[in-house]
Amino acid sequence: MKNIYKFGSILAFTLILIVNVSQAQKFGYVDTDYILSQVPEYAEANGEIDKLSKAWEAEIQEMYKEIQILEVALKAEEVLLTKEMKDDRYKEINRKWDEVKAYQNKIFGFEGLFFLKKKELIKPVQDKVFEAIEKVAKKQRLQIVFDKSGDLVMIYTDPVHDYTDYVLEELGLGDKNDVISNN
Template identity: 70%
Template sequence: MKKSLILFLALFSIVHVYGQKFGYVDTDYVLGKMPEYKEAQGEINKLSLGWQEEIKEMSRKIESMYNELQAEEVLLTAEMKKDRMAEISRKEGELKEYQKKIFGFEGLFFLKKKELIKPVQDKVFEAIERVCKDQRLAIMFDKAGDMVMIYTDPRHDYTDYVLEELGLGDPNDVIK
C-alpha cells in the first residue's frame, strides 16, 4: 500500500510540475451502461446458476448415501460398510474435482467470463484511449479500480466522454 501511495504521489508531482492533464473514468459505471455487458453478465449468471445446481444435486446424492448408510448400518457387515464408505468417498472426490473444474482457478466459469467480458472491456479501453488522445490527457485513472481517490473534482471526470465515444451517451446531456 505504501509503495502504491509513494508511486501515486511521485506521479502526481511529475504531472503537476509539467502541467500535464489527467482525468478519471468510472469503468464500472460505463460497463453498466453497455447492453452487451449486461447480456454477457446475464449469460454468465445463467451458466453459474446451472453449474451451482448441478453441484447441489451431487451434494444431495452424497448426503442421501450417508443417510442410507446410517439407516442400514446395523444390518451391514463390516465389509459392506467399508464398501459403502469407499463409494461415498469416491463421490465426494468427484464432487470436489467437478467444483474445481468449474469454479477453480482457470476453471470453466473463469474461462467463460473471460471469453464474454474481455471483448466488452477491450471496447471500453479503446474508447478511453481515443478520449485521452482527443482530450490530450497524459494520465487517466480508473475510479472503479484499486486506486483509491478520496477526492475527485468532477471537471476531471471523463466518464461521459467515454460513454459518448461508445455511442451510449444520454442525448439530453451536453458534454462541455
C-alpha cells in the same frame, strides 16, 4: 572558471525546470463501473454468466444430495451389513465426495470453466471500453487517466477532470440531450 560552471549549472537547471513546467501532464478520470453498467453487452454477458453459475451450482448441489442420500441409507442399513460391505459403501461414498469436489474445482476453481466463460464474455466488452478510454485520452490530450471505480482512492475529484461522459459518447451510449463542453 568556477563562476562559469555555476552559471552553466544554474542555466541548465532553469531550462530543465522550464521544459518540465511547459510539459505539465494533463490528467483525468473515468468511472469504468458506471460505463460498463451503461453498456448493454455487459449486462447481457453478466446475465449469461449468472445463468451458467446458477445451473452449475444446482448441478453440484444435486450431486451433494445424492451423496447425502447414500450416507443416510448406509447409516440406516449399517447394522445389517458385514464389515466388508460397510467398507465398500464407505469407499464408494468417499469416491463420490472426491468426484464432486474435483468437479466443483473444475467449474469454480482458479482457471475453472466459470472463470474462463466470464473471461470469454466480459473481456471483449472491457476491451471495447478501454479502447474508447484510450481514444478519449488521445483526443483530450491526457497523459494519465485514473479509474475512479478501481482500488485507487480519490478523496476529492473535480468534475472538470471527469471524462466518463466522453467515453460513453465514444461508445455511442451518451445522453443525446447532454452537451459536453470542452475544458
